[in-house]
Amino acid sequence: MVSFSELGERGIVKGIRNLLGSPKGIGAGDDSAVIPFPIGDVVACVDSVTFERHFPKGMTYEDFGWTAAAVSISDLAAMGASPVGLLAALMLPPDLKEIDIYNIMKGMNNCAHMAGAFIYGGDTKFGQGAVSCTALGTMNGRKPMLRSEAMPGDIIAVTGSLGSAAAGFYAIENGLQDKVSLNPLMSPMPRVEEGIAMSGSGAVTSCIDLSDGLAEAARSICSASHVGMDIFMDFLPAGEGVDIITSNTNITREEMMLYWGGEYELLFTFDKEKRDALYDHDVEFTIIGKVTNENAPYINYENKRTVMKNGRY
């Protein structure tokens, strides 16, 4: 019998999805679920962060709490939902100080308020150091953006810039923390307003957040939509710190901008006939490529065209 690590996260989730079958509404497979209620749909997701994997050197407990909320709110943003409420589950080591626990909750609460939501409850118990945040939101009549409706010929775009969380991480590892902003790593900003505007525009055919990096995100849209992608390295908007890290270490732009992840921009595709609707809704974005009728994401760089590798996660 194979183990979890042999299957990998994606492998086991595939098996779980087969076992569960498909519920009404939108079940597993997107950034959030859409759950039908008699009074309307609720958009819902849950995500966890751990001391082991999500607590880089220099992070505060307040940053950790902010991040716990931000990663779930980002999964609502990717659907175009407006955040309404959060539930916070804490599994924390018995020797953790009282003040540190309040600081985790303060960070979560600040992030919730920033996104227009409140924390409505949660759960608290001893554990190894993990915080799980359930986020609930509403589409307010907009159509949710899925991963599965990209069409060949659509344009591919991203919000914001890429690689700045990775740059912050490598700045700390290499003693360059005074030269690079650590904010994108320590307190990521989910693209809530952008997601709402994008879903409101009616132009977007698919969307996903970049938590696991651009390569994984592109691969997820390709597989859910049965399409391919041509993405152009020279079009990618480099985040703050990316150039400083490439000139001071041997870490590549590709590693930071395509594979590292830990950033919360939105990758999306749109119908090129409807581009003006995005401008009318004040969505700011950078075009990075186009959707093809192949079945994998390709990266184009210096006249070379190669399939994007799997990400790290």
Ligand SMILES: Nc1ncnc2c1ncn2[C@@H]1O[C@H](COP(=O)(O)OP(=O)(O)OP(=O)(O)O)[C@@H](O)[C@H]1O
């Ligand atoms: N134990 C589980 N039971 C049911 N569905 C699950 C389970 N684990 C994951 N899923 C579903 O599988 C999908 C996971 O996809 P993926 O990891 O690409 O998305 P994500 O939640 O946006 O990732 P991230 O954790 O990076 O935010 C989601 O739709 C999620 O709801």
Ligand SMILES: Cc1ncc(C[n+]2csc(CCOP(=O)(O)O)c2C)c(N)n1
């Ligand atoms: C100490 C430390 N801090 C941060 C990172 C980076 N990191 C961890 S998980 C992840 C992707 C999102 O995960 P998830 O699967 O939870 O969505 C990233 C970018 C690291 N490797 N080590």
Ligand SMILES: [Mg+2]
């Ligand atoms: Mg996601």
